[in-house]
Amino acid sequence: MYTASDLRKGLKVIIDNEPYIVTAFEFSKPGKGQALYRTKLRNMITGLTIDRTFREGDSFEPASLEERAMQYLYKEGDQYHFMDNESYEQIVISEESLGDAKNFVIENLNVEVLLFRESAIGVELPNFVNLRVIKTEPWVRGDTSKADFKPATLESGYVLRVPPFIEEGELITVDTRTGEFSKRVKE
Amino acid sequence: MAENWSLVKRKKALQQRARIVQEIRRFFIETRYLEVETPHRIPNPAPESHIDAIPSDMWFLQTSPELCMKRMVAAGYEKIFQICRCWREKERGSLHLPEFSVLEWYRAGGDYRSLMEECEGLIRFAKRAIGLGEKIAFRNHEVDLSIPWERISVDEAFRRYTKISMTGALEQNLFDEAMVQEIEPNLGVERPMFLYDYPAQRGALARLKPEDPAVAERFELYIGGLELANGFSELINPAEQRERFQIENKNRQSLGKTVYSLPEKFLAELDKMPPSSGIALGIDRLVMVFLDVERIDDVVAFTPEEL
Numbered sequence: 470m471y472t473a474s475d476l477r478k479g480l481k482v483i484i485d486n487e488p489y490i491v492t493a494f495e496f497s498k499p500g501k502g503q504a505l506y507r508t509k510l511r512n513m514i515t516g517l518t519i520d521r522t523f524r525e526g527d528s529f530e531p532a533s534l535e536e537r538a539m540q541y542l543y544k545e546g547d548q549y550h551f552m553d554n555e556s557y558e559q560i561v562i563s564e565e566s567l568g569d570a571k572n573f574v575i576e577n578l579n580v581e582v583l584l585f586r587e588s589a590i591g592v593e594l595p596n597f598v599n600l601r602v603i604k605t606e607p608w609v610r611g612d613t614s615k616a617d618f619k620p621a622t623l624e625s626g627y628v629l630r631v632p633p634f635i636e637e638g639e640l641i642t643v644d645t646r647t648g649e650f651s652k653r654v655k656e
Numbered sequence: 657m658a659e660n661w662s663l664v665k666r667k668k669a670l671q672q673r674a675r676i677v678q679e680i681r682r683f684f685i686e687t688r689y690l691e692v693e694t695p696h697r698i699p700n701p702a703p704e705s706h707i708d709a710i711p712s713d714m715w716f717l718q719t720s721p722e723l724c725m726k727r728m729v730a731a732g733y734e735k736i737f738q739i740c741r742c743w744r745e746k747e748r749g750s751l752h753l754p755e756f757s758v759l760e761w762y763r764a765g766g767d768y769r770s771l772m773e774e775c776e777g778l779i780r781f782a783k784r785a786i787g788l789g790e791k792i793a794f795r796n797h798e799v800d801l802s803i804p805w806e807r808i809s810v811d812e813a814f815r816r817y818t819k820i821s822m823t824g825a826l827e828q829n830l831f832d833e834a835m836v837q838e839i840e841p842n843l844g845v846e847r848p849m850f851l852y853d854y855p856a857q858r859g860a861l862a863r864l865k866p867e868d869p870a871v872a873e874r875f876e877l878y879i880g881g882l883e884l885a886n887g888f889s890e891l892i893n894p895a896e897q898r899e900r901f902q903i904e905n906k907n908r909q910s911l912g913k914t915v916y917s918l919p920e921k922f923l924a925e926l927d928k929m930p931p932s933s934g935i936a937l938g939i940d941r942l943v944m945v946f947l948d949v950e951r952i953d954d955v956v957a958f959t960p961e962e963l
Contacts, residue, residue, distance in 0.1 A: 474746045496749025499840065500876050500886045501858050502832040503706045504747070522833060525706075526911065 471531055473506045473523040481513070481532040484521065488513040488532035488585050513583070514590045516568055535584040536593065541574045549574065551582055551589075562589045572627035573598045573645045594645040599654050600624055601640050608633045662953075662962065669955055672786045673943045677739065679785035680759060680939075683778050689735045689761060694724035696741060700919040704860050705907040708745040708914070710754070716916075717743035720936055721760050722861065723922045726890065729762045730929035737761035739939065750951045751882065754960060757939035764930045767863075767889040768873045771933040772850050775877055775885060776803050779848070779942070786946060794880035794948050797845045806849040810871070813839050813851055826855055844878035851876050860900045862888035877937075879945050887935030894926040 471482060480491045493509035506523040513532070539551040539560070547564040549571070560582065564571055570592050574580070581593040605621035618630035623643070631650045635641060640654040684691065701709040701716050702723055709716035721738050728736055742758045763771070780801060783792070790802050814822040818838045825831040843849045852875035856864055859872030874888035891897050898918065905915045943955040953959050 496747070496752055497836045498706070498747060498752065499832050499835040500883055501704060501706065501854075501860075502835065505832055505836055507836075522837070 470528050473504070473525055473527045476506050476508060476523065481534060482510075483530040483532045484510060488534060488590070489519075490532075492518065513585065514566065532585065534590075536581045537584060539580060539582045539592075541576060541578045541580060543576065551580070551592075554579070560589050562592065566591055569648065570594055570645070572623075572625055572648065573600065573643060575600060575625055596644065596646055597642050597651060598645055599640050599642050600627070602631070602635060602637055605631065605635060605637055608636065663957065666954060666957065669943070669947055669949065670957060672947060673939075673955055675785040676782055676943055676946060677939065679782045680739070680778065683781045684737045684761065687735075687777075689737045689763075690733060692725065692728060692733070692736045692738050693740070694718075694721045694728075694738065698724070699917075700922075701916050702861060702919065703901045703904040703908060703916045705904050705911070709916070710743045710745045719744050720758065722934070722936070723919050725760060725762050725934070726929060726932075727922055727925050729764055729890075729932050729934075730925045734764040734930075735762070748960070750953070751941070753940065753952055753956065756952075758936050759939055760934065760936045762890075762932055762934035764932045766933050767931070768852065768875055768887055768933055771887045771889075771935055772805075772807065772852075772875060772877075775850075775887065775935065775937075776805055776848075778937075782942070783946060788946060792946070792948070794945050795882070795950070797880045799844065799880055800847050802847075806844070806847050808843075808849060808851060809853045810851055810855070811853065813843070817842050822855065826857075831855070831858075840878065840883065841881045844880055844882075848877060848879045851878060857903075859888055860904050861891055861897070863891045882941060882945060883938075884941050884945065885935055885937035887933065890929065890932045890934055892926060892929045892931060894923050897926055898923055 476491060476494055478491055478494050482489055489510040489512055491508050492511050495507045497505045497507060504525045508521050508523065509518055510521055511518045538554045540554060542550040542552055548561045549564065549567055550559055550561055552559050568591065573594055578598065582589050583591045583593060600623040602621045603624050606619055619633050620628055621631040621635060622628050629643065629648060629650055631641065635653060640656055642651040642654055644651045696718055697712050697715050698718050699715045701719050707719050709719050720742055721740055725736060725738060737759065739757065739759050741755055743755050745754065747754050783801065791798055791800050811822045814820065814825065818834050820830065820834060825834045843851060853865060853871040854874045856870055856872050859874035862872035862874040865871050865873050872888065876883050877885040901918055909915050940952050940955050944952060947955065949955055
């Protein structure tokens with residue numbers, strides 16, 4: 470059990486039966502009054518952030534999340550199928566729970582699946598993932614009227630801005646934390 | 657070889673802090689106060705519901721020098737001040753350190769109103785230490801230090817800044833939440849502000865207001881929403897003080913906290929104390945205000961985490 474004085478950024482706790490992560494924290498204590506712990510909490514299932522103030526006596530259970538190494542297999546409708554690397558057991562995660570990660574999963578990608586009470590609530594991606602560009606405007610050499618970046622569509626369907634020299638069919642590295650172009654991959 | 661960057665970066669702030677403390681001392685010397693030192697380690701902290709002392713070999717580290725200093729006032733030391741360390745268990749945040757610096761002063765005669773004026777005088781005097789003018793910048797506010805500063809009762813603050821009344825907030829146990837979230841951010845943003853006349857149960861060592869015993873003659877000073885000082889007209893009736901301590905201890909017990917044995921020597925000497933007023937001011941926070949700094953960490957040499 471945690472008590473309010475254990476609260477800090479990054480702590481994972483159960484509130485109203487759901488797992489939350491503390492994203493902001495401030496200790497307050499008005500003169501002669503009781504200690505208040507003001508927090509912002511992100512629901513790890515829905516992704517929604519709430520403000521909550523706790524008092525000295527409040528206590529809560531730690532949200533123990535299990536991480537399991539899995540491989541992404543394929544998508545069916547809005548269901549994403551993953552396979553446990555050890556047990557070969559297959560699990561399904563909905564597009565909604567996957568959140569932004571859906572933009573970066575490609576077949577055979579190794580990820581960490583987060584499980585809360587045996588059900589998958591999301592994945593943790595590697596910081597950098599290589600994806601192929603399937604659609605972008607060709608580069609017109611010497612054309613300086615265009616901006617420094619142009620849109621490109623990746624094999625996952627994700628659209629991002631890339632430098633003008635990137636051509637269709639090329640492999641690029643994307644930073645999954647920011648969703649931005651990182652570098653061109655030499656094949 | 658590792659250079660301690662946080663310490664290197666704080667050098668200017670710590671130099672200014674030293675000058676501010678020296679100027680504070682000069683103010684009290686010029687106004688003929690006696691500087692005193694009382695023990696940091698004491699057998700009985702004053703029982704207050706929400707102030708927890710750190711144990712130290714059967715005794716405790718002081719949460720404030722209040723009891724010893726009042727015994728001195730009772731013994732005829734009429735104007736005394738002290739700059740010392742205090743400790744409060746588990747208080748840590750961007751505005752709190754479990755070990756912090758306090759300026760505390762007491763004066764025989766006078767009440768909380770005359771204390772407010774003295775407080776204005778001290779802070780206006782101390783600001784010269786680092787060359788501040790009439791207007792200072794703090795937390796994106798421009799605060800005008802020219803006197804008189806604003807004075808507003810707690811009851812009025814509830815009416816002005818919240819939808820709930822002070823009495824309603826106390827009944828629903830929402831007093832502290834309303835104070836922190838709705839009231840405090842508005843206090844002292846144009847001029848420093850004294851918030852005064854706290855509910856009686858929020859001033860265990862303060863005199864109740866003769867014409868309205870539901871409130872205690874206690875005030876807090878705010879600048880830019882930051883609470884800086886807590887002062888009051890002293891309660892000097894030993895029987896009433898004992899009863900108030902017992903109520904506080906009862907609250908502590910119901911909160912599952914350590915119950916403190918009563919400071920009997922203090923209670924025995926209290927009836928010799930003349931009508932007096934006393935105040936504690938957070939030195940670290942005053943430095944934060946003068947230097948326009950957001951985190952208390954940046955005005956001390958070491959935080960506990962850095963030791």
